[in-house]
Amino acid sequence: MATRTRPSSKRCAVIGGSGFLGRHLVERLVDRGYTVNVFDIRQAYELPGVSFHQGDLCDRQALLGALREVSVVFHCASPAPASDDRALFHRVNVDGTRTVIQACLEAGVQKLILTSSASVVFEGTDIKNGSEDLPYANKPIDYYTETKIQQEKLVLEACSKEKGFLTVAIRPHGIFGPRDPQLVPILVDTARRGKMKFIIGDGSNLVDFTYVENVVHGHILAAEHLKADSPLCGQAYHITNDEPVHFWDFMSQILEGLGYSAPRYHLPYTLVYGIALLLWLMAVLLRPLIQIKPTFTPMRVALAGTHHYYSCARAKKDLGYQPLVPLREAIVHTVESYPHLRKGA
Template identity: 45%
Template sequence: MKSYLVVGGCGFLGRYIVEALLARGEKKVHIFDIRKSFEDDRVTFHIGDIRKLEDLERACKGIDTVFHTASPTHGMGYDLYYSVNVTGTEMLVKACQNSGVAQLVYTSSSSVVFNGADIVNGDETLPYVGQHLDPYNKTKELGERAVLDVATNDPNSKLAVCAIRPAGIFGPRDVQGWPQFLIAAKEGKNKFMFGTGKNLCDWTYIDNVVHGHLLAADKMVPGSKINGQAYFITNDEPIPFWNMPIYAYEAFGYEKPKFKIPFAVMYYIALLIDFFVALLKPIKTIHPTITLFRMVYTNATRYFNINKAKRDLGYKPIVSVQEGMDRTRDWFKINYSQFINKK
């Protein structure tokens, strides 16, 4: 029976991967994380720093498959992103190689190919971009390169690697998208829509992202066509970006936006805010709600062709966007309504 290590297994995606492994009967499931956030007697926990090789090697001992889901959330500084997403990933690759791990599945981002321009039916032939709009996706690209380079630079390596590029993850226990929507509505910010609201994008339900990761691990071996490849994973049903926040607003009794602010106006406001944030950085670190990246991201058309994942991994979504939104709504109503009402 294979043994699994989920790096970042106490986080949003990582914990879902752990639960999926346990649900299908896996008996050797390990978690590596900087802290322990839940209890489960079926799991072996390893607490450590992803930037420290010795911590990782202890956790990788006797492991067959590693899922690397660890990353700071959006809105942090470049130095932190680089130390975890790049240095930490490089350390994990070394630990896997030194420990005889057979497989490493890296959680990347669909935005490693996004520079602000519309992406219509984009696929894996899209190149990395020359200039990223935010440090998170820049460092996710560098981390992806560090993983995939194993296959490129050492075709005979015993470590098989691939990257999964999810687009717009959402679902129960989400700590970014839905909480931000609902807190914004609580603060009266749901009255405004930036742009036309017609731009299509991919939202991907958490169970589908997990499904893509497990398929990659189940099918990938050294020498296979999956080794060294990146795969976009989506729900394969792009919808207007604002459908998701509006659904969240209305599910909690808030009105949908009444006013549309032209994208050009918000673009220059965000540009100005970014300028002052950078100017004040030596004195004070600020995490504004409005940033240039968020304005561009929420107004661009961004959806992807997942034929490669269908062909190589046998992937297809197992939960629709609508069912995923309904499940997310129900979970937040039970678990987060009190939290939201206090904001």
Template identity: 40%
Template sequence: MGHTDHERVLVTGGGGFLGRAIVRQLKMAGDVVTSFSRQSYRELDDLGVRQIQGDLADPQALKQAFTGVDTVFHVAAKPGIWGDFDDYFRVNVTGTENVIQACVRNRVKRLVYTSSPSVVFDGNHMEGVDESVDYPGRFHAPYPETKAIAEQLVRRADGVLTIALRPHLIWGPGDNHLFPGIIRRAGRLRRIGDGTNRVDTIYVDNAARAHILARDALKRNPTLSGNVYFISQDEPVLLWEMVDTFLDVAGFGPVKKTISPGTAFFIGRSLEFFYRLFAVKQEPPMTGFAAKELATSHWFDISRAKQDLGYLPLISTEEGLSRLRQWVSSGEEK
């Protein structure tokens, strides 16, 4: 990492998939790390990380947790494609507002925020776009909408230096979201569209490293504050080929059946309607947002991250997949 001036850092959601990877790299760099999460994690205890349990929606808890901290990595969020807008707003928007305020009150120098490329997704193909692309007029789900509001709060924050990162489809050993979600649907998945849509992904350790590079860049060059960066493996893959690869890693065959994007969107919107009507809590097997995401290309120009942050994906997709295979065959994902 190259910096000898060890910092006191705090990671919100340090027990999550990306949060843990960031914590591990900070510890390796010699920083003093605290995690702020709703629950306690044995793995963080094993790493010798101080854990504070609390809720992002509780400003008082954050104010105390951020005392004496140099940099905050705000990774915690409510993810997913389905749920009540207010629940998303409470965690993703109010939580981020509270994080910013706690940073300012405690004179925290830097805040690195984990955003998402879905904040600029308008339902159409996005190929090779860069950070100049604007937020869409309307969103297809509460997650991207609340993340977009939060990202803008971070970019406009006053009294703390900030960078927002937009990692796309994070995967790797320890994944509790993307990979298991695909595996759970093995045998029931339908390819949406002709299978030619390409997407960016990012291996979890590359995403974590980008966060630390963002912190280091803010130290060197405070004028980067307020910037946002796409980060990825820098090699878009065919989405459905990646899905098949994940299925193969888990010992399942490829997706065989196909459905048109229009039909998938119609089914998704209909399911949303009925799930809302009957107040069904679990996630529908398809939503309008998911149908659009799975049928379109979304990959991004990351030259700004290369230039400003010195970011390059050190772990190739091939190497990442072999690590994922090892993790699955070791049975740890059960």
């Protein structure tokens, strides 16, 4: 019987490599001397040293083509949370992840690094310096997060030293940076429609926002430190900028950097939450007759008005993680990358 060639430790695959985080990850891996296969539903760019494989995440045979002779797989494919497509969330985050695990095992992949989310432990109430020991949310903030919880469990439970298949989950929070298709464009669109005038609560709530390069750094550290005798096996790690910031200060810095007015008027948190809850209940009751999608859901209000920031102590200890780009510098880089979104552009 022919012996199986051991995959090179510098050969990896990025599932979801055409997306926002995925592309930044691919670029950094290439810079570090990795040979990269990208698997995605679409090809969004070309890069020397990168092979692109297009296909459906639930197609195991298509995945196997991208995982051949690969040692490390980064799984960061996920639908945009704002899409509100429950069937898509389950298909990609749960069914797709099962397929990824099966394909990794069949292809002889040694390491799987998942992009999870710190929100898997958030239930709409304050979290201050939360550790990875917090339990999964019994009442997740939305269905997207519910599927991310299922996804993370699947990946971490698949870790098997006996099979030579090691897994770890990275939990970033509030990713932002150049080419971000969500946070900055949505913020600017809201401002242009005159709907960024109000601060929910007193504005004192602290939240983690994480620059994309720091998230990438955390992923690569996890891949390079994940070994059978390491504490990483089957564990989750928070990766943030480690600089909790007032939620509305962060939003204001982005808006003002692009020439828009920052929100100034305060609305009581309990009032806005109560209105959002009432609108959500009305939407549920009227669902058989008419489809209503309230702009403000109770959980979106909670995201804007509560403390939720997380400790990176475990990542510092086990991965040697330190953010590469401080928050102030990250905001400047991000604002400069959106000249087309400036007021008057």
